[in-house]
């Protein structure tokens with residue numbers, strides 16, 4: 001696509017955007033001047049769907065009216081509430097419905113998956129991650145290693161960007177897999193890196209690692225609702241994600257996990273169990289010493305009864321994704337938005353020396369976020385954006401992360417963002 005830096009061009013793109021009406025489905029936070037903020041922080045906390053309030057109120061009303069009977073008699077019965085999320089979630093991650101479960105929070109789910117899939121032996125005990133990974137993932141993985149009586153210094157391998165580069169090459173990951181093949185137990189990568197916005201080649205990494213009998217998991221925190229996924233066909237072993245970023249399900253919303261069918265139906269796999277992972281037919285047995293019989297699906301990793309109030313807004317959000325036609329049209333707009341931003345940051349500054357977009361240029365290797373390294377006065381530039389009504393974030397010492405999302409951002413917002421940033425420089 002050929003872009004133009006003229007304001008009318010941005011307005012034209014908005015007028016032609018088939019998804020433009022979805023913006024009205026969200027509450028847009030307002031700036032000091034009463035105008036909507038340019039909200040490029042959907043990678044941190046997605047905006048509130050207007051329908052979320054009504055769905056949460058429904059559950060509050062059912063609680064008020066029915067008390068304990070709401071478990072079975074609520075408009076959407078609570079006992080099986082998680083089942084209402086199953087199919088729309090499976091569509092987003094490219095899974096069979098039996099491979100997904102919405103539960104807990106992301107880091108908790110990562111621990112639960114590791115409890116099953118990280119079974120270190122004397123010879124195979126290493127874990128490969130990318131650097132920089134999100135801190136919580138690093139804490140979780142290191143503590144898993146220590147939990148098994150091992151030393152992260154020996155057991156944790158980090159794939160890093162090469163000198164002078166910002167993102168990790170797929171070859172680098174593949175080389176490390178090959179070099180450590182006999183000792184690697186698990187490869188666990190953030191599918192879209194939170195800092196650089198890089199989208200990894202999930203299918204390729206999975207294939208290479210599995211050829212060496214290594215288990216492969218992905219943290220999809222920045223991938224779900226952002227890029228199309230095909231976890232089942234790519235044969236990924238497990239995945240975890242949160243729902244408050246691109247899924248717009250609200251602060252601390254219930255998270256999710258993917259367990260590939262060939263594991264999900266394997267009742268023999270070790271796991272940390274609780275009653276909601278048990279077959280519903282025998283869940284309530286009260287005799288002594290009941291035996292745990294896992295549900296033969298990802299539900300078998302569920303532990304507790306579902307948190308209804310943190311699941312309700314997710315239902316509102318998932319139905320918007322379905323109405324929008326799923327990830328394909330959203331991704332098409334997303335690529336256009338981020339490419340337009342990239343174009344404007346460069347075209348307004350022919351010298352090209354003020355910013356370095358550290359996110360990969362190839363659209364296949366990035367999602368919606370652009371991470372912009374500002375060479376001169378980065379903090380002042382960020383301040384300028386804030387004052388002008390832009391909500392994005394700053395990572396020390398000099399990176400601005402901007403995440404225009406296709407559901408509620410516009411091309412004109414991209415144009416205004418680029419104008420503010422480039423005029424400051």
Ligand SMILES: *Cc1c(COP(=O)(O)O)cnc(C)c1O
Nearest residue numbers: 105106107134136194219221242
């Ligand atoms: C946002 C994010 C988290 C947050 O973890 P919670 O358990 O939801 O608090 C963890 N990992 C990654 C990669 C993230 O992007």
